[in-house]
Each structure stands twice: as structure tokens, then as C-alpha cells.
Amino acid sequence: MTVDAVRTEETDPADAARRRFRELVEPELPRLYRLARRLVGEDAEDAVQDCLLNAYRKLGQLEHDAAAPGWLTRILINCCRDRHRRRASRPQELTVDDLEQFSLYRKLVDEDPFPYSDSLHLDFLHRFGREDVQSVLATLPEHYRVPLLLVYVDGFLAKEVAHMTNAPLGTVLARLHRGRILFERRLWDYAKANDMLRDPVA
Amino acid sequence: MISCAEAVRELWNYLDGVVDESECAAVEEHLTVCRRCCGELEFAEELRAFLARNADEELTPAVHARLHATLTDLEGA
DSSP states (O other): HHHHHHHHHHHHHHHHHHHHHHHHHHGHHHHHHHHHHHHHGGHHHHHHHHHHHHHHHHHOOOOOOOGHHHHHHHHHHHHHHHTTTTTOOOOOOOOOHHTTTOOOOHHHHHHOOOOOSSSSHHHHHOOOOOOHHHHHHHSOOOOHHHHHIIISSSSOOHHHHHHHHOOHHHHHHHHHHHHHHHHHHHHHHHHTTTOOOOOOOO | OOHHHHHHHHHHHHHHSSSEEEEOHHHHHHHHHEEEEEHHHHHHHHHHHHHHHHTTOOOOOOHHHHHHHHHHHHHHH
């Protein structure tokens, strides 16, 4: 009995695996939840729950602990896709011509919405609250939104994102490029549509 | 010397450190003489920080507690 108890506490491999799982997952929860919010909105908590269950079942596939953040993210992205499968459509790649010419920086210089401002570009960004930015992000197609968030918010490398999303590196780089331009253009469109381009001084 | 259009196309990659040495040198050469592209570069940096700042989401105590409960259930499984 005593021997069994000691064995269970200290050497039971299943027990050790559970402890390892918790140690790996716990610090990632805020980041996983944030990403899920940006991907599936109100379903975020359910998606993270799916991710935890799947990850626990697949723990044996995780080769080393340092890979846990990327591994969990990959599982979460798949869970989010499963939840939104019915809504999802085939990714439509926007053509370069549609986007390539747009630069928010130049657009602001050309249109000069705040003529009395001496920091036009920053003033433009300051008009946006967190909810505005999140609304803009939500308008981006998922295949552009995911790489933008993973690289610029979570700090993953493009090649890690390629692995997480099962896409070739060249595709990820192209989507990052177009995603950035599209984000800039949607910020501009949103500001225009929501009457944010008026100079408060004027 | 590369054009503004070429420099701008490479700016984010330049910030990401995913341009090779010769592209990097070409962007830097352009930036030394072109004020507008320096503005573009600064704005690209601002915009990245702006995106990271605003994409954040508070994990509320209730959600946190429920996710923890799942972890605890798994441990007891």
C-alpha cells in the first residue's frame, strides 16, 4: 500500500504525463484564448476547450517541450476551423493588382484628413479604439488574419506559421504581404465609413 | 538605386528580418536618401505595434477558471 502510494506519486508515467501537460499548457492559455477570440469570436472558449482535449490525447506526439506553443497553436487553429467549417468557404486569394498599390501612409499624405495635425499618421491610429481594430480584423478573410496574428501579435516566424497552417512558406509570405496591405486598406475604409476622418480642431 | 515602390514593398520584410543581405543593403541605401520612405518605415513599425496592442484580449477570471477546471478534469482522467 505504502509502496503503491509512493509509486503513484513519484514514478507513475501517466501521472508524470499529466503534470507535464499542465505545466506546458497553463502558461499558454491567455495567448490561445486571445487567438481563438480573433478567429471564432464568441466560440473562443469552446475552441480552446476542444484544443485542450485534443492536445491531451495527442500529447505523445509532442517531441520536445520547447515546441509546445507552436504545437498547441496548430491544434487550436484546426479546432477553430472545425467549429466554423460550415461557414468557411474556399480561401479566395486576392490578386496583387487589387491590393499592391495601396499604402495607408501615402493615402493619409494624399488625402490629408487632419490638416492642422503635425503627426497625421499617429493621429489617424489614435482614432481607433481596441474594438474598432478588432472589428477591422474580423473583416479580413481567415487565411490573411491567421498569419498576421501569429507573426505580429504572437511573434512566430513565418516558417513556423507554415507548419501550423499546413501551407507552403511561399504561400504564408504572400498572405502576410497581402494581409498587411488589406489590413491597411480596411483601416482606411473603416475610418471613412465611421466618420473618423474629421479634424476635431477644424 | 531601387525605386520607392520597390523599397516600400520590402519594408515589412526588412523589419521582419526576412530579406537577404543584398535586398537589405538596397533598402538601406534607399532610406538614406528618401525621406518619404523613412516615413513609411516608421509608420510600418507603428502599425505593427498598433496591431499587437489592439489584438489583445483579457482572459476573464470566469473563463480562466473553466479552462483550469478542464485541465484538472484531464489530470484526474
